[in-house]
Structure formats: structure tokens, C-alpha cells
Amino acid sequence: MTPERKKKLRLLLRKKAAEELKKEQERKAAERRKIIDQRCGQPKNLDGANEDKLREICKAYHERLFLCESQKWDLEYEVRRRDYEINELNIQVNDLRGKFIKPTLKKVSKYENKFAKLQKKAAEFNFRNQLKTVKKKEFELEDDKEKTTKPGWAAGGPGAAKKEGEEGAHPAEGEATAEEA
Structure with missing residues (x-):
């Protein structure tokens, strides 16, 4: 078939379909009028x-x-x-x-998901900053320990153990001093 013949056939089919559609609409309108007249009846003469x-x-x-x-x-x-x-x-x-039935899903931007992931990672990095600070020195230098040790004359404060020759010395302390000698 030539393109012109195809075009002519399409045009004829469209015209026929339009005529059928128009006839169908007229038939429905006539049926509607008939039903309305039947239900309403004839108007009364007032x-x-x-x-x-x-x-x-x-x-x-x-x-x-x-x-x-x-x-x-x-x-x-x-x-x-x-x-x-x-x-x-x-x-x-x-x-x-x-x-x-699958619910209709909302469209979500890819960039919003990436932004949420970045915020989550940022929150993980900031975890240390949110911790409570403790002022306890776990790692002290040895130099600091030497400076904090008390001299011999200051070691004997109130409640400190008495020396070897004094009365009331604890027996455990006396034994320790004898072993050293």
C-alpha cells in the first residue's frame, strides 16, 4: 500500500468512528429524555x-x-x-x-538521602565532644610523680606509722625492718 492510500484509510476510519460516537451520544440522550419523561410524567395544567x-x-x-x-x-x-x-x-x-495493595510511595530526592547520611556520620564524629569531661589524670609523666613524692620529714604526718625504736610499733612493720637489715 502506498502512504497516500494508508493516510486515506486512516481518515475514513476516523470519520466512521466519529459518526458512531455521535450516534451513540444521540441514542443515550434520547433514552435519557424518555426516562425523565416517564418518571416525571406530563405536566399538569394549572x-x-x-x-x-x-x-x-x-x-x-x-x-x-x-x-x-x-x-x-x-x-x-x-x-x-x-x-x-x-x-x-x-x-x-x-x-x-x-x-x-502496594501503597504509593513518595518521591524522595537522592541528595536528601546523602545529606542525611552525612549528618549521621557527623554525629558519630561529634560523639566524643558530647561525653562528660573527667578531670582524672590517668597518664602522668614520671617526672611529675617524683615532684609529688613527699620528703622523709613530711612523710610522718598524723596517723603515720612510728619508727622502729618507738613504742607501739606494729609487729608487721617491725618484721619488715628486720628483714631489710
Whole structure:
């Protein structure tokens, strides 16, 4: 087929589809008008009607309105009940299949994820800064220890052990001094 022939066939198909669509719309509109006329009925002639006749017409309209509203309420109830049943059956089908409705996920920027990871790493680095500071010297230089040792005359403070020749010396201390000699 030549390109011109293809183009002509496409054009004819589009025209035919448009005509079919138009006919379908006209048919639906005619059906709608017919149903509305059937449900509403013919309008009553109010010209030249006396008061009693008007009351009867109003009463008939009121009864018709009441009937239509009750039918509408019944139909709405039936629709809600069937929607509920359909939903329950869909849930049962999904349970049997093992497939569940997947929620729609929000789009998240890649850069936000990277930024969050960097912040997490930064928080790990700052962990030491958040610790409580303790003023205890674990690592002292030996020079500092020598400076802090007390001289011999200052070592004997109140409650210090008495020397060898003095009374009341502890026997353990006396033995230690004898072993040294």
C-alpha cells in the first residue's frame, strides 16, 4: 500500500468512528429524555384550576416526590451495601493470592538521602565532644610523680606509722625492718 492510500484509510476510519460516537451520544440522550419523561410524567395544567384542584395537584406532587425520595434512598443503600461487599471480596481475593495493595510511595530526592547520611556520620564524629569531661589524670609523666613524692620529714604526718625504736610499733612493720637489715 502506498502512504497516500494508508493516510486515506486512516481518515475514513476516523470519520466512521466519529459518526458512531455521535450516534451513540444521540441514542443515550434520547433514552435519557424518555426516562425523565416517564418518571416525571406530563405536566399538569394549572391555568384556570380552582383552589381544590390545586390542592389535589400539590398533594399528588407531594406523594410522587415522597415515593421518588424513598426509592432514591433505597437505591443509595443498596449501592453502599454492594460496594462494601465488593471491597470485602477484593480483600479476600488479595489474601488468597498473597498480593496486597502496594501503597504509593513518595518521591524522595537522592541528595536528601546523602545529606542525611552525612549528618549521621557527623554525629558519630561529634560523639566524643558530647561525653562528660573527667578531670582524672590517668597518664602522668614520671617526672611529675617524683615532684609529688613527699620528703622523709613530711612523710610522718598524723596517723603515720612510728619508727622502729618507738613504742607501739606494729609487729608487721617491725618484721619488715628486720628483714631489710
